[in-house]
Amino acid sequence: MQTVPMRGDEAAQTRDFIQSLCGEFQKHNYIDPSHYEHIDVKRGLRNADGTGVMAGITQIGNVQGYYIQDGERVPMEGRLIYRGISIEDLIHGFMSEGRFGFEETAYLLLFGALPTRKELADFNHVLSELRPLPPNFTEDMILRAPGRDIMNRLGRCILALYCYDEDPESRSLENELRQALQLVARCPMIIAHSYAAKRHYFDNDSLYLHRPQEGLSFAENFLYAMRHDNRFTEREAKLLDLCMVVHAEHGGGNNSAFACRVLSSSGTDIYAAVSAAVGSLKGPRHGGANKKVMEMFRYIQEGVRDWKDDGQVRDFLLKLQRKEAGDRSGLIYGMGHAIYTLSDPRAKLLKQFAKTLADEKGMLEEFELVEAVERLAPEVINGSRGVPKPLCANLDLYSGLVYRMLDIPEELYTPLFAMARMVGWCAHRVEEVYNPGNKIIRPAYKAVAPLQKFIPLDERG
Structure with missing residues (x-):
């Protein structure tokens, strides 16, 4: 009678086989760095002088750190511009009036102009209505499968929202904007509940799930939902609001926004495109x-x-x-x-x-x-x-x-970045699919593998 190997033996055999595959991969997959020079590959989609390869046009954001003079880069003081308005002017504008600024920043980035007082009030009301997660979403998508990494949980939850959308595939402008506003509004609660689940199931802490509160800003609602006792100071909320404003957008060429635009250019849905942006931002070379x-x-x-x-x-x-x-x-x-x-x-x-x-x-x-x-x-x-x-x-x-x-746990640093950047991603998504002149993004890769003949299985040694 054939015996079944012990689980430990199976695991050891699998590890040994994967180690042998690593050697096989390294033997056949080395690319000579000299190829990049004589083929003139734009590594990282950057030119030899460090400037980015021009891949598209946007009206959403602009990042300036140098100017070109006589064909050379000349350093300059950095500028970040949202829809033609410098970040300094934007922040000074709402802070001088003692207001939170992320909501009107979101309106500006998504629609292209600063809102009137009435438009801002209506916008805040709509976001408040959209903020609660769908019925049983937290129970089914967060608590039933908790995870240690909040960014991975966020990406999974965004993909799952597709299943709760009655019209997920329509590319009409009205539907795209509805979906965008829902993603922006719901992101803080997804992050707060995912963190609560992580804390409960992996850190042996009590489980606290808080609902969004009407009349609170984005920053206030997040602090309210994240903390056990719901307590925060106005200064804390105002500083978090400032962080969200400066994280909201950084041009179409940043890695996560470009990832969102690449997927959007294929015609896929907004949930797939934005979840790709989340995966990009998680990386230690980007938001991580x-x-x-x-x-x-x-x-x-x-x-x-x-x-x-x-x-x-x-x-x-x-x-x-x-x-x-x-x-x-x-x-x-x-x-x-x-x-x-x-x-x-x-x-x-x-x-x-x-x-x-x-x-x-x-x-x-x-x-x-x-x-x-x-x-x-x-x-x-x-x-x-x-x-x-x-x-x-x-x-x-x-x-x-x-x-x-601000007493925010370290595992929430990058998710907070994502919570703010959701606005920029959605703005780039809508611009990509709404502009009829855009094509599917497909850069070229030079193949350098030598041609070889197929060898029958019994002759491969």
């Missing part, structure tokens, strides 16, 4: 970088005895770069950007407001350590380059610290 920044600072705080000593901080940054400390990647997270050169306007804005909160929270030493890294890292990074380049702090250097001061 804020978590890597906080991880890096934990290493710095443990490895530097005197945080106020620039020499000690510089020495540790050199260890990070030499892969002798930290995650051994050789990267100093939170520094540098594909477009911004002299400054990232988002980082400047968050830094301005973070200092005040750091003083209130008794975290000035942590804030000053972040400032030290911002000041010293360019020298360290450029020291290993043949030709020094302008290097500025990016949004991620300060956003993680702000979230920490």
Whole structure:
């Protein structure tokens, strides 16, 4: 009688076989880096000078960090523009009036103009009506299959919303806008409930599920839903609102917005397209970088005895770069950007407001350590380059610290980014499908594998 191998033996055999497949893959899948040069491949869809390959046209957002003069890039102070309005002017506008600004920012990005007082009130009312999740959605899609990673849960839940939509495939403008508004409105509750499930099933904590509240802003509703006791201060809500505004959009070429546009160009539904954007944002080279920044600072705080000593901080940054400390990647997270050169306007804005909160929270030493890294890292990074380049702090250097001061758990840093960027994704989605001149996005890949003959199975050795 044939015996059934023990489960442990089966697992070991599977691991051994996969290890052998790794060797087989490496033997047949190496691509000589020289191909990229003589074929003139635009790696990362970027030109040789670092500028992006022009892939489309948009009216939604613009990111500026340099200008071209005599064929060369000239660094400039960074600018972020939403529908023709600079981010600084937008934020100053609503903050000078003591208002929350994310809702009117969402209106501006989705529809192209600032709302009137009545339009903003109507918009807020519609979002409030759309905010509750469908009946039994939390029970069926979140609690029955909880997960440790909130971004993966968000992507799955967005795909699942297709099944709760009575007209998911219509490409009419009215239907696209309805779906977009529902996604924007529901995203905070999906994240809050997914976090509650994670905390309950994996962290052995009590399960708290809070319903959205009428009359509260996006930022207030999220803080209300996330916290056990529903308590938050107005300053906390206003700072979170600011974070959401600066995260809401970053041009059509950023990785997640482009992913959304690529899928949308195929004619697929909005749920599939936006879930792809969520998957993109999760990556540590994109939205997930804020978590890597906080991880890096934990290493710095443990490895530097005197945080106020620039020499000690510089020495540790050199260890990070030499892969002798930290995650051994050789990267100093939170520094540098594909477009911004002299400054990232988002980082400047968050830094301005973070200092005040750091003083209130008794975290000035942590804030000053972040400032030290911002000041010293360019020298360290450029020291290993043949030709020094302008290097500025990016949004991620300060956003993680702000979230920490707001007592937001680290596993929610990137989901919060997604909650805000949902507006930008939906705006790019609608622009892609509504513009009749757009085609399916299909860049070329040069095939470099040599031709070979088919060998019969018994002759393959």
